[in-house]
Amino acid sequence: MINISDFGAIGDGTINNTQFFAKAIDKCAKDKGGKIVVSKGRFLTGPIHLKNNIELHLEEGAVILFSDNFDDYPAVKSRWEGVECYGYSPCLYGEDLENVSITGKGTVDGQGEKWWAEFKRRKEAPKEPVTDRDKEFVKLNEGIDLSNCGGGGIGSFYFRPPLIQFKNCKNVLLDGITACNSPFWNTHLLYCKDAVVKNMTFRNPEHGFNGDGLDLDSCNGVEVSNCDFDVNDDCLVIKSGIGEDGLRVNKPCENLVIKNCNMLHGHGGTVIGSETAAGIKNVSFSNCVFNGTDRGIRIKSRRGRAGIVENISLDNITMNNPGCPIVMNLYYECGARPEEIEAFSDRNARPITETTPCIRNVKITNVTATNAQTAAAVFLGLPERPIENVLFDNVKITMAKDGKPGTPAMAFGMKEMKGEGLIVDNVVKFVQRNTEIK
Numbered sequence: 001m002i003n004i005s006d007f008g009a010i011g012d013g014t015i016n017n018t019q020f021f022a023k024a025i026d027k028c029a030k031d032k033g034g035k036i037v038v039s040k041g042r043f044l045t046g047p048i049h050l051k052n053n054i055e056l057h058l059e060e061g062a063v064i065l066f067s068d069n070f071d072d073y074p075a076v077k078s079r080w081e082g083v084e085c086y087g088y089s090p091c092l093y094g095e096d097l098e099n100v101s102i103t104g105k106g107t108v109d110g111q112g113e114k115w116w117a118e119f120k121r122r123k124e125a126p127k128e129p130v131t132d133r134d135k136e137f138v139k140l141n142e143g144i145d146l147s148n149c150g151g152g153g154i155g156s157f158y159f160r161p162p163l164i165q166f167k168n169c170k171n172v173l174l175d176g177i178t179a180c181n182s183p184f185w186n187t188h189l190l191y192c193k194d195a196v197v198k199n200m201t202f203r204n205p206e207h208g209f210n211g212d213g214l215d216l217d218s219c220n221g222v223e224v225s226n227c228d229f230d231v232n233d234d235c236l237v238i239k240s241g242i243g244e245d246g247l248r249v250n251k252p253c254e255n256l257v258i259k260n261c262n263m264l265h266g267h268g269g270t271v272i273g274s275e276t277a278a279g280i281k282n283v284s285f286s287n288c289v290f291n292g293t294d295r296g297i298r299i300k301s302r303r304g305r306a307g308i309v310e311n312i313s314l315d316n317i318t319m320n321n322p323g324c325p326i327v328m329n330l331y332y333e334c335g336a337r338p339e340e341i342e343a344f345s346d347r348n349a350r351p352i353t354e355t356t357p358c359i360r361n362v363k364i365t366n367v368t369a370t371n372a373q374t375a376a377a378v379f380l381g382l383p384e385r386p387i388e389n390v391l392f393d394n395v396k397i398t399m400a401k402d403g404k405p406g407t408p409a410m411a412f413g414m415k416e417m418k419g420e421g422l423i424v425d426n427v428v429k430f431v432q433r434n435t436e437i438k
Contacts, residue, residue: 001035011041018046038062046072050094058106066091068114081149082242082275086140087159101173110163115183152210160184185212204231218251224258235266239275246277268298276307294323300332301357308358324408325369326377331411345412349383360388373403381426392432
């Protein structure tokens, strides 16, 4: 075990400690692994790249404060909103590693304010490269079709970093820390196998952008438990790539267990999609509480995004004040280019292709939602490929007496509503037992 301070690190919030973290990691790597302790203090640093067999342990009161100087972050190739491309290095990063962990009661802070402000500015400005870093990314991503990336891309070159990302790693443990103020997604597990995430706190303020809590992206074998979420986008998200690039990579997200989690703010509590290309299957959610999420259970995709979502089980979920408790939506509207809207929004059957998505075999049991605002549930299947085999068993939904109007699903043609019941279009084999909607 070594302490970061033994290498010269100073936790005053102003001294840049990048070189000291690197030295500690190199020392552990030379020793074939080890534990790096961060004691109480605010340790400013650039990106940290971990190596095999290392535990980064943050004691209570320890804060790793990441630099908000964009030039501190070199380009790395990763997956950004479903497409493999180059972007800014994640703040806390590991690639092709085994037996790596981040533990303790400390905090990892991405200092996202400058990143969000720049993103907001670019949303309102011409979509063209303006800085040397922009031009670097344009060159690095030459030949990569980034047109399907979601709205966070803004011109396909301003690819903000996630706060924590492990890519293609095995035996990953995240235990106990608070991860907050991420420039982009908070914590991203990509192509990982056999990971455990427990006792974590994910925090991103309301005024941030694209601040998902935890994204499980084309992973196999992940258990998430006893975590708390309060974010400005989806809370816990499952993904597997977009369209043709996701089909090329062809790594499904599968064999996931999520239990005993609390979701406060977020666009959705438990979210699958909208990047579904390689498929998502064998997922179990249980014993979770959603307090005030825009939507509770949320499955989303659309024509062109491909993939089969199947064998999903959601049990013993309690929701308080949700906008819409349950959404399954194959008309997801966000990020569509103007020339695509006609095809994506068409309510007539279109030919089935390899990029036609599918939702099937979903069990929703023992769910209670109170004071729901917009609609009890919305299911929007495709006429050419309806949602199939959905079970409601012991689902109790009570609508607010005077709910706040809103859009229950981010779907083409979906209007604002208040206090509606069950809305179902293009669903086959929908079984309801012991269901109450009031």
